[in-house]
Amino acid sequence: MSLSLQDVERIAQLARIRVTESEAAGYRDQLNGIFGLIAEMQAVDTAGVEPMSHAQDLAQRLRPDTVTEPDRRSAFQAVAPQVEDGLYLVPKVIE
């Protein structure tokens, strides 16, 4: 397979990363190089092999439904780009 410039733009948009027209060709070539490395796995017959998502076959633990976290809002918001009255500020989304 080979990615086109349109593919790169589509991927960048899905990933929410602004890619300029001048950068797109560079990314296309680099990503195609990496997909060249990945391609060898396509030839392997894996019929009947159970996908392995994780190294440990763990069941998710459950805990009692009680409050475990203290209120640390001011400490956490101290590292935020923009806050007001305990709220995170972002550009207006709803007109």
Next chain:
Amino acid sequence: MNTIQSLSQLLAAGQASSVELCQDYLARIQTRNPELNAFITVDPERTLAEARAADARRAAGQAGMLTGVPIAHKDIFCAEGWLTTCGSKMLSNFVSPYDAHVIEQFKAAGMPCLGKTNMDEFAMGSSNETSFYGPVKNPWDTSRVPGGSSGGSAACVAGGLAPAATGTDTGGSIRQPAALTGITGLKPTYGVVSRYGMIAFASSLDQGGPMARTAEDCALLLNVMAGFDPRDSTSLERAKEDYTRELTPTPGARPLAGLKIGLPREFFAEGMSADTARAVEDAIAQLKGLGAETVEVGLPNSRLSVAAYYVLAPAEASSNLSRFDGVRYGYRTPEYEDLTDMYEKTRAEGFGAEVKRRIMIGTYVLSHGYYDAYYIQAQRLRRLIADDFTEAFKSCDVILGPTAPSTAFKLGEKADDPVQMYLSDIYTIAVNLAGLPGMSLPCGFDGQGLPIGMQLIGNYFSEAKMLGVAHQYQLATDWHQHRPALSEEKGVRS
């Protein structure tokens, strides 16, 4: 040679205080770090406050074995009050409001933090050249890379700027830099060390571990780091282990008698440099001299590990790194029109090129129409790779091979060629995919005087056994005691 073990003895004997040890290391950091660039953040006031507290604890008779011994932490571990950047512009203003579990454990042991070490951005790299804070230099030859992603931790230990450091390993990021800088590093079994507060790259592969000069030090440090933590859903509920329990030499001249070492034929077939092949062969002969037997094993699917890894790790990274959007913490672009514009510019400006490449690969392999062909296929290969190890461990106790195909390469040599860079981890990645423990220890030098590392791979939860084997090797050899010329430690009390 200053080890964690020897420094703890100095402290216990009252021959040095923690404040004195920290002052010596801070002075060395001040002198050497401008050249090595191993640290992103040093905060002497904070370090010395922790050292004074450790000395007070010792005076009160409440010191543990490692209380007062300083350590450096990879800048991927959140440490309250410390700038925690993960090597990225995206977190260049992030002063962590909380401690990672690993940091909590070292604080509880009373080990002062010497600083936060440089690393490849978000741990994505094998040379430390992707850091927003500039590349780290290898103390053995400052025109060469220290490996990555835990390159700052490796360089500061090799260069004598810290007696030990923490690292993390997703595809080889503890073992490969340990090999390239001539130190000892261990990636534990997945789930042994909590990932809480360790900034996530690929969550099913990431694992923290110790980097030090000896296997004995790694065992002492793993005793501190390991343990169940309910805040990490993959932390394993296991009884506390003493990882030093197999360090005691067994009586007799053949301390490794009965040990079966598996040699994977695929690791010795091709790709290794001649110097690396010779050093690993010499190490095998040495281990046989100590009583070990060798047996050939096969890991036929390990050749597919790099391909599978570069689907799975970017897929997980693209999801994990979606949290960096300029809203709750970290960098935000100064100018934007609407929310989407803010996200896209923040991420374009905050992430470096390698991180963006991996996010894009991950986004693509998870996208509609490609999920089965890439992501599920890679997960099936992961199963085949893990099954190879299960089969191999039926006939051996540990597996031995090279850690990296070559010694430290030149700065810039592979920086513009992602595929060549990825192949640096060809011997280490399969271990992460399977979730097994692996370690690297020094076993020789190449013709240019650069250190060579060998890799030991153990079965699940066999860290103590691996450390015991490595310890016997280090009792019989002195490769781990060689230091680069610039790291003589005249300042440090010893």
